[in-house]
Amino acid sequence: MSQETEFIPYIVKPREDTGLYNAKFGIWLFLASEVMLFGSLFSAYILLRVGSFTWPVQSDIQNVPIGAINSVVLLSSSIFFIRAWVALKADDIAKYKKFMYLVILFAFIFLSLKGVEYYQHFSHHEYPKTSVFLAIYFLMTGLHALHIIGGILVNSYYVGPGLYLRDQNKQWFINRVEVAGLYWHFVDLVWIFLFSTLYLL
């Protein structure tokens, strides 16, 4: 056991009162704040849409096939993350790395497809200033893309330079990866709502 674990309580074992270890409690608090952040934007979207006389037929403006493919891509990355975590728990580092690289690859595929969509919008002279719908579309999907980039950075760290942390304390490292996974699933969950509301309604 490392020196740090002796001084910081509940980084591996859960607290008796909450039943959660520190990082898991922290990530759930963070995710709650994220729900509020995206929730406020969804509220803005609903109010703008309900309050306007006309609203574009979103599926005519949007590239629905790319959005659908992106949904499958993110869902696939989520399931790869679960496999990576299971492999890590089983001490199978080669498999853990393989699945984590797949998670990162799929995240890049998602961003690339998003880039293609943005390019199509810009080539049709559709910018955030063009309409309220496009303004909120670029804002919400852009914020979501930033979350994906954040996830890529964290996941890359845990499969690359941060892997040494496993040698210090295995269970602590497993917990860290689990927490990163919760974040990644949340990003996937937000996309489900983004795709439904900004592409299909």
Next chain:
Amino acid sequence: MEEHSQQDDFKRDLLIYFSIIALVGLIIFISHLQLKTLGIFLIIPIACTEAGILGFYFMHLMTKKRTVHLLLLLTVIVFITLLFWPAWDVAYSPRTPSEFTVY
């Protein structure tokens, strides 16, 4: 024993994965039907179901401690309150509808 359990978990995860993809396909199909308001009332609950399945199984909400459930419940209550607060204002505002025209 544990390996067997992990295989069961993997099968369950795959089942959930394909279920969510099927639901994505379903909402795309519904949107193509151009049902307008009815479409909204169909697509939103299906999207919530997808998110719920993902949360319950992939994020293990079904086995989470009460602390997490209470935290999320509090978040949802605050979120819904804040969502409907301005909606109330918009619905009962004396302003003319033209002020809301945005497109």
